[in-house]
Each structure stands twice: as structure tokens, then as C-alpha cells.
Amino acid sequence: MTTVGGDIVIIGSGITAANMAAHLAEHTTRSIVVIEAGPASTPFAERTAARKRFLAYGENPWARDHLEDQNAFGVTYGFSPNMHVGGLAMHWGGVTPRYSPEDFITNSLYGIGTDWPYTYEDLDPFYQEAEERMGIAGEQGPPAMDPRGKPYPLPPIPVNYNLQQLQLWATQAGIASWSCPSAKATVPYQGRAQCQRCDTCYPVCPSGAKYSPDFTWDALVKSKRVTLVTGTLVRRLVADAKTGRIVRATGNRTDASGEEVTIEGQTFVLAAGFIWSPHLLLLSRDAAHPNGLANRSGLVGKYLAGHRNIGGQISLPLELYPGLNAQHSLVSKQFQRASYPGGKYLRHDLRLWESSVGRGARLRDDKGNLLLGDALLADWKQRAKGATARVRAYYDVLPHRESKFVLDDTRKNRWGDPMPLVTFKDAPESEALRPWQEEELRNLFRRMAKAGGGEVISLASNANDIGQEHPTGGCRAGNDPTTSVVDGWGRAHDHENLWVGGAPTQPSASCCNGTLTFVAVGLRTASAIAKSV
Amino acid sequence: MSDEPTPQVPSRRAFLKVAGTVAATTVAASTAGVVACTPSDSKGTGEAPAATGGARGTGFDRRTLDALGEVLLPASLGSARQKGAVDAFVAWVDEYAPVAEEMHGYGYADIRYLPPDPAPGWRAQLEGLDLLARRSRQRPFAELDAEGRRAVVTAALAPFGSAAIPDALGAPHVALALLAHWTNSPDAWDLALGAKVARDTCRQLQGVERKPLPLAGGDA
Ligand SMILES: Cc1cc2nc3c(=O)[nH]c(=O)nc-3n(C[C@H](O)[C@H](O)[C@H](O)COP(=O)(O)OP(=O)(O)OC[C@H]3O[C@@H](n4cnc5c(N)ncnc54)[C@H](O)[C@@H]3O)c2cc1C
Ligand code: SF4
Numbered sequence: 099m100t101t102v103g104g105d106i107v108i109i110g111s112g113i114t115a116a117n118m119a120a121h122l123a124e125h126t127t128r129s130i131v132v133i134e135a136g137p138a139s140t141p142f143a144e145r146t147a148a149r150k151r152f153l154a155y156g157e158n159p160w161a162r163d164h165l166e167d168q169n170a171f172g173v174t175y176g177f178s179p180n181m182h183v184g185g186l187a188m189h190w191g192g193v194t195p196r197y198s199p200e201d202f203i204t205n206s207l208y209g210i211g212t213d214w215p216y217t218y219e220d221l222d223p224f225y226q227e228a229e230e231r232m233g234i235a236g237e238q239g240p241p242a243m244d245p246r247g248k249p250y251p252l253p254p255i256p257v258n259y260n261l262q263q264l265q266l267w268a269t270q271a272g273i274a275s276w277s278c279p280s281a282k283a284t285v286p287y288q289g290r291a292q293c294q295r296c297d298t299c300y301p302v303c304p305s306g307a308k309y310s311p312d313f314t315w316d317a318l319v320k321s322k323r324v325t326l327v328t329g330t331l332v333r334r335l336v337a338d339a340k341t342g343r344i345v346r347a348t349g350n351r352t353d354a355s356g357e358e359v360t361i362e363g364q365t366f367v368l369a370a371g372f373i374w375s376p377h378l379l380l381l382s383r384d385a386a387h388p389n390g391l392a393n394r395s396g397l398v399g400k401y402l403a404g405h406r407n408i409g410g411q412i413s414l415p416l417e418l419y420p421g422l423n424a425q426h427s428l429v430s431k432q433f434q435r436a437s438y439p440g441g442k443y444l445r446h447d448l449r450l451w452e453s454s455v456g457r458g459a460r461l462r463d464d465k466g467n468l469l470l471g472d473a474l475l476a477d478w479k480q481r482a483k484g485a486t487a488r489v490r491a492y493y494d495v496l497p498h499r500e501s502k503f504v505l506d507d508t509r510k511n512r513w514g515d516p517m518p519l520v521t522f523k524d525a526p527e528s529e530a531l532r533p534w535q536e537e538e539l540r541n542l543f544r545r546m547a548k549a550g551g552g553e554v555i556s557l558a559s560n561a562n563d564i565g566q567e568h569p570t571g572g573c574r575a576g577n578d579p580t581t582s583v584v585d586g587w588g589r590a591h592d593h594e595n596l597w598v599g600g601a602p603t604q605p606s607a608s609c610c611n612g613t614l615t616f617v618a619v620g621l622r623t624a625s626a627i628a629k630s631v
Numbered sequence: 632m633s634d635e636p637t638p639q640v641p642s643r644r645a646f647l648k649v650a651g652t653v654a655a656t657t658v659a660a661s662t663a664g665v666v667a668c669t670p671s672d673s674k675g676t677g678e679a680p681a682a683t684g685g686a687r688g689t690g691f692d693r694r695t696l697d698a699l700g701e702v703l704l705p706a707s708l709g710s711a712r713q714k715g716a717v718d719a720f721v722a723w724v725d726e727y728a729p730v731a732e733e734m735h736g737y738g739y740a741d742i743r744y745l746p747p748d749p750a751p752g753w754r755a756q757l758e759g760l761d762l763l764a765r766r767s768r769q770r771p772f773a774e775l776d777a778e779g780r781r782a783v784v785t786a787a788l789a790p791f792g793s794a795a796i797p798d799a800l801g802a803p804h805v806a807l808a809l810l811a812h813w814t815n816s817p818d819a820w821d822l823a824l825g826a827k828v829a830r831d832t833c834r835q836l837q838g839v840e841r842k843p844l845p846l847a848g849g850d851a
Contacts, residue, residue, distance in 0.1 A: 138670040138671070139670075141670075141671055142671040151728075151731075152734060153831055154723060154726070155727060155728070155731065155745060155800065156733055156734055156745065156800070157728070157731045157732065157733070157734065157745065158731075158732040158733055158734045158735060159734065163735075164735075164742065169740055169741075170740060171740070174739070174740040177740055178735040178736075178737075178739075178740055179740050179742070180735070183670040184670065189735065255836070256836065256837075256839050256840050257840060258839040258840055259839070259840055259841060259842050259843065262840065284836060292836060293836050294833040294834060294835065294836065295832075295833065295834055295835070295836055295839060296831075296832075296833040297830070297831060298831075301734050301735075304833065305833065310671075312670035312671035313671065315670045315671075316670060316671050319670075326670070419824050419826050419828045419842075419843045420820070420824075420828070420830070421817070421820060421828040421829070421830030421831070422828060422839060422843065423839055424830075457823075458796070458814065459796055459810075459814040459819070459823065460794045460795065460796060461788075461791070461793065461794055461795065461796050461807070461810070462792070462793070462794040463794075466792065466794075468784075468785050468788060470702055470703055470781060470784065471702065471703065471704060471705050471706055472705045472706055472707050474703075474705065474810075475705040475707065475822065475823065478814070478823040479822075479823055479825065481823075482820075482823040482824050482825075567737070
């Protein structure tokens with residue numbers, strides 16, 4: 099049995115944890131220990147080789163990025179069984195839009211959903227801090243659609259030739275678009291190289307231009323401000339029956355030894371992502387807390403949220419050259435800030451990419467004749483001419499209380515802990531609107547195609563249909579302990595020294611990529627922890 | 632697939648799933664202690680995926696394969712570039728690591744693996760092409776004239792009626808695999824587009840706003 103500990107114990111080493119640890123290291127003198135279930139994965143020096151094999155064969159560039167027996171089941175859209183240093187953001191695309199002010203007050207504005215216990219304005223400084231820590235490159239959109247307190251820390255990713263053409267088309271369709279903000283260094287930043295257009299941001303950036311949490315861990319470990327303990331799965335939090343204070347955590351090594359580990363600390367921070375944070379709270383039930391810790395409201399593991407999308411391919415009478423920097427896109431937040439006085443509710447983002455769909459070589463012509471050699475190339479040259487745009491809108495889905503996971507006794511890890519079984523469910527108001535919302539989005543894309551003299555090639559909702567992307571929830575924040583798990587700062591209503599960071603605390607998931615917000619929310623919590631210790 | 636553009640990778644085949652339902656059986660009595668770690672430096676404990684691949688020497692009959700390349704690939708490439716494309720294909724097959732872990736997608740939570748070694752099947756098909764040439768035209772495939780080779784390839788590909796070129800790794804015939812490998816290369820895309828786009832190449836961010844230059848020296 100090993101015992102480790104520090105004043106502040108952070109569970110999980112994902113992107114939220116990394117930025118929270120960095121904030122705490124700068125704003126407190128307390129010792130910080132971080133416990134991560136998985137090992138370190140592919141070192142930076144090996145990422146060029148990993149990229150090569152990903153491009154050649156589709157191999158996973160992240161060695162040992164999961165534990166064989168620790169997984170969630172059911173509808174786990176947006177979730178992979180990811181457990182290694184840096185968490186899911188070792189794989190992420192680095193796309194970092196902010197939510198819009200409306201997200202925080204849908205109930206006040208539209209009478210649906212739940213207002214967050216804080217506003218966009220309250221979060222703005224932490225958005226800025228997240229953007230500065232991660233080095234976000236972005237272009238300020240029209241302020242009414244894209245409000246922010248300070249400029250982006252890094253200049254935007256340039257709008258490439260293809261996107262310029264698509265931007266003109268969007269303008270014709272009445273849509274304002276701009277360079278999508280991304281965690282990609284457009285100039286050398288904090289030791290990271292300038293982006294080199296390698297175009298494999300998702301899943302692996304060989305140059306280090308894309309922010310990944312291991313960079314922060316490296317710096318924190320080197321500075322000796324943080325001890326990072328890897329390969330250790332926290333399996334229980336132990337609470338004092340009378341005071342509710344967390345007195346320790348217990349877990350096991352995830353290597354072959356399986357050794358027991360005790361983790362001692364004064365302050366415990368759950369930053370283990372949207373599934374594993376509430377999972378640990380439920381697993382930690384005891385006589386004084388028979389429904390799990392922090393669960394007076396019965397809402398731990400509930401109100402799992404996310405958004406869905408409609409995407410499409412549109413053929414246009416333009417001349418594009420697919421492959422210029424295909425992972426970069428244009429964004430518009432025009433429809434995220436729409437108002438619906440007495441009308442139906444739909445809020446969505448809009449993204450535009452170049453696409454090679456329909457522009458590739460083919461084996462047979464329209465008559466079924468085999469195309470070989472120069473005939474194949476001649477046919478391909480014809481097909482390659484012109485342009486295809488990829489469009490996609492994430493739309494806002496409000497979560498049902500019973501959008502949740504349960505502990506599934508039929509699937510257990512090596513220690514016998516039941517794994518989560520996930521079911522996402524739309525709130526009734528979202529469910530009722532869904533057919534209309536999706537048809538509105540398809541109509542928008544049809545209108546856009548028409549405005550450019552083009553044609554819709556395909557329109558589809560995302561693969562798992564019911565699935566929710568950029569999942570959040572499971573420990574929702576609120577002021578009322580009977581309807582929320584943590585307060586507006588992320589502190590558990592029931593345990594004064596237990597905090598939950600980032601995604602799990604969000605009452606809803608907006609309609610754009612969520613990770614920047616998870617980190618900003620985590621930083622807001624870190625600022626409160628720093629004041630409390 | 633959702634979040635970002637679908638990367639240019641072979642499609643996923645879920646023929647072999649071992650998502651985390653299997654409980655580990657070996658909890659050995661090791662005394663390994665809890666270690667602090669530096670995640671991304673070269674002393675990190677990650678195992679490079681590159682180390683799992685290896686030159687296996689898949690033993691294609693190069694004479695027949697080169698002849699097949701001459702039928703499939705544009706003659707306007709010139710014989711050196713045709714041969715270069717075949718070399719690249721052979722190297723790619725040689726370096727393949729069967730049943731390696733696929734990149735995890737967005738939208739599923741099971742671990743998926745790449746296919747087993749396709750080389751033996753492709754090698755047999757190559758031999759089959761040669762046998763077909765010998766039986767139907769009384770000469771080895773490599774010794775047939777262009778028209779004879781085309782006829783043999785057309786017959787061999789008759790069962791594959793689809794217009795789409797499959798992913799190279801999932802190609803049900805060696806001819807389709809070779810064709811897919813070439814048509815997926817940045818050079819082939821440049822030829823088709825008539826411009827120097829150099830997809831998948833790492834270079835400067837500067838200049839990305841300019842229209843790509845036409846291919847130097849005309850195109851094939
Ligand atoms: C392919 C892909 C592309 C993506 N692209 C984008 C994008 O472009 N933009 C965007 O906004 N989002 C994107 N995302 C989503 C983004 O990666 C996640 O939202 C984000 O990384 C979540 O971070 P987190 O810190 O909340 O949790 P996680 O990354 O899940 O980190 C949690 C960590 O806690 C550890 N842990 C869990 N339980 C325990 C325990 N009991 N004991 C010890 N350790 C534990 C885990 O091992 C893990 O390392 C993408 C995701 C994927 C998979
Ligand atoms: S384009 Fe290339 S260099 Fe730039 S962030 Fe993406 S992978 Fe890294």
C-alpha cells in the first residue's frame with residue numbers, strides 16, 4: 099500500500115485539470131498532487147512518427163490511451179474510454195469558440211431550460227484566462243454576435259484561398275463568417291512552434307502548435323509546483339459521516355501490481371470529466387450517504403447534456419483546391435444569438451469547411467465502364483474541378499432530468515466497480531421541437547446552396563442521431579441544493595472541501611464546441627478554491 | 632464523425648472488438664511504486680506507434696506488379712513515376728502492422744482494430760492475374776501488350792461493379808489497393824487539381840491565402 103498526498107488533490111489530468119492546476123500553482127502556496135488513472139502516452143518527440151502512421155494506416159497515434167476494463171456503455175457519443183495523461187484533449191481538434199450570453203439565461207429569455215448560476219459576463223475573465231493559457235488564435239467577429247472583454251491572445255489562423263471563396267458565398271447568403279478560433283499557435287507561443295499546416299490537428303499535431311494538456315503538465319512538474327501521479331485510479335472518496343468533509347481518497351495502481359493507494363489531502367477537486375466525476379461520487383456511497391456523495395438532490399449523474407448537428411455537403415460553381423488547410427474552418431455565431439419573441443426556439447452555430455467530397459477519382463464512369471490509366475486521370479480532372487463546401491450546424495438541445503447514467507452491475511472493472519450505462523434524453527421542449535429544428539437547418543443549407551447557384555449533395559444528422567456532442571453535466575451547478583449538486587463556484591453543496599471542475603457542472607451545453615467553456619468554468623472554480631485554502 | 636473534418640484514413644472495420652468488458656486476470660504481486668512523471672518529454676513512457684510496424688517483406692512478384700501499375704496508373708506519368716508509385720505501395724504494404732489499434736473516433740466508445748495482413752490475399756490475386764494471362768492469352772501478364780493487360784485486368788475487376796475506389800486497406804483486390812494507394816497520395820491530387828496543393832505536407836502557415844500555383848512544367 100502506498101500513501102500519497104498534498105494540500106490540494108486534483109483527480110484527473112485532462113485539459114480542465116491542467117489549467118486548474120496551473121491557476122492554483124500560481125495563486126496559492128499549497129502543495130498540489132494530481133492523480134491520473136492512465137499512463138503518459140506518446141511522447142512529443144514521437145508525434146511525427148505517430149502522425150505518419152496515422153496518415154498511412156489510420157493507426158491510433160496515442161499509445162496506451164485507455165484502460166481495458168474502464169469504459170462507459172450505452173450512448174457515449176463524444177466520449178471515448180480515454181484514460182491517459184492529458185485525457186481526451188490529447189486527441190482534440192483544438193476548436194475553441196465561446197458560448198454566447200444567451201446560453202446562461204435561456205430560462206429568463208425564452209422560458210425554457212435552466213439559467214446558470216452565473217452569467218456570460220461573469221465568465222468572460224475566465225474565458226480570457228483560458229484563451230491565454232492555451233494560446234487561442236482567433237478573429238474577433240462582429241461584437242454583437244461575438245462579445246469579448248479583451249482581444250484574442252494570438253492572431254487568427256489566416257483565411258486560406260478556399261475559405262475566402264466560401265466566405266464570399268456565405269456573404270451572398272446573408273451570413274457573416276470569420277476565422278474559427280482554435281488552440282493553435284499562429285505565432286510561436288510559450289515554447290510552442292508556429293502552426294505548420296500539417297493538417298492533422300485532429301488527432302495529432304506533430305509540431306506542438308496545437309495546445310495539448312501535457313505541455314502544461316510538463317511545465318508544472320518541472321517547476322516542482324505539482325506532483326503528477328500516473329497509473330492510479332481513484333475508486334472512492336471517503337467522507338466524514340458528521341461533517342461531510344472528504345478525509346481521503348482511495349484507489350489502486352492500474353498497472354499489473356494493482357497495488358492499493360491512499361490519497362490524503364485537505365481539499366479535493368474532481369476534474370475527471372463529465373462521466374467519471376459523477377461516477378466516482380456514486381461509487382463513494384456509504385452509510386451516511388447511501389445515494390453517493392454530494393447527492394442530496396438525487397441529481398448526481400443526471401442532466402447529462404450535449405448538442406446535436408445537421409451537416410451537409412454543397413456543390414458550388416467555384417474553384418477550390420481541397421487540401422490547403424482542411425482542418426481550419428469559418429464560423430458564424432449569427433444564429434446563436436437569434437431572438438425568439440413568442441416564436442419557436444432554435445439556436446445553432448454554423449461552420450464552413452472546404453471539402454473533397456465528390457471530387458475524388460472513381461473506378462467506373464456513369465456507364466459502368468472501367469476507368470484505367472489516363473482515362474481515369476482525365477475523368478478525375480473533370481470531377482476535381484469546381485467546389486464542394488462542407489457545412490454543419492450544432493444545435494442546442496436541452497437535457498431531460500433523466501438524461502443520465504446508472505451504475506451497471508453487469509459490467510465491472512477488475513476491482514468489481516460497476517461501469518456507467520449512459521442514456522441521453524432531450525427535455526420535452528427540445529424533443530417536441532426537434533423535427534422542426536432539423537428541417538429549419540436543412541432549409542438554411544438549401545437556401546445557402548441556392549444563393550451560391552449550387553446544389554445540396556447530401557444532408558444528414560450526426561451518425562448516432564440520439565447522441566450528444568461535447569457532453570457535459572452529471573454534477574450540475576446551481577444555487578439551490580435541492581436542484582443542483584454544486585454551487586455556482588463548483589463547490590459541492592454537501593461537502594465543504596470537495597469541488598467539481600468544468601464540464602460536469604454545466605447545466606446545459608450550448609450549440610458549439612464546449613471545451614474552452616469547460617476550462618473557463620474550471621478556472622472560475624480554481625479561483626474560488628485559491629481563495630478558500 | 633462530427634467535430635472536425637473526417638480525416639483521410641481507412642474506414643473503420645469493427646470486425647474485432649474487445650472494448651473494456653474483459654476483466655484483467657493478472658493482478659500480479661508487483662511492488663511497483665507510484666511514480667511521478669513528465670508526460671511529453673522523450674523520457675515519457677509512451678510507446679511510439681511507429682515501433683509497432685515493421686518491414687515484413689510481403690514478397691509481391693514485382694514484375695507482375697510493375698506491369699499492373701502500368702495498366703492502372705496514367706501512362707502520362709511516365710514510367711519512372713509509375714514505378715515510384717508502385718514502390719510506394721510496396722513499402723506501404725511492407726510497413727503495415729496488422730490489427731494495430733485504430734484511431735478512436737467520435738461517436739463510439741469501443742476500441743477498434745485495423746484488418747489482418749492483406750498481403751497474402753493480394754499476393755495470391757497477383758499470381759491469379761498472371762495465371763489468368765497465361766491461361767487466356769498464353770503469356771505471363773508482364774509480357775502482354777497494353778491491350779492484353781487491360782483485358783486481363785478488366786476481367787479480374789469485373790466482380791467489383793462499384794464506381795467508388797475503396798480504401799486501400801480494405802480493398803478486395805490488389806489492383807484496387809494499388810489504385811487506391813496512388814489516388815490517395817498528395818501527388819495524385821495535385822495532378823487532378825492541376826495545382827501544387829501538397830496536401831498532408833507540413834510547411835509554413837504564411838501564403839495559405841494565395842491561390843495554389845499551377846504545377847510546374849505542365850501536368851501529366
Ligand atoms: C477526437 C476528438 C476531437 C475533439 N475535438 C474537440 C474540439 O475541436 N473542440 C472542443 O471543444 N472539444 C473537442 N473534443 C472534446 C474534448 O476533447 C473534451 O471535451 C475535453 O478534452 C474534456 O476534458 P475534461 O478535462 O473535461 O475531461 P477528460 O479529458 O475526460 O479528462 C479526464 C481525466 O481524468 C482521468 N480520470 C477519470 N476518472 C479518474 C479516476 N477515478 N481516477 C484518476 N483519474 C481519473 C481520465 O483518465 C482523464 O485523463 C474532442 C474530443 C475528441 C475525442
Ligand atoms: S495544422 Fe498542423 S501544425 Fe497546425 S495545429 Fe494542426 S497539426 Fe499542428
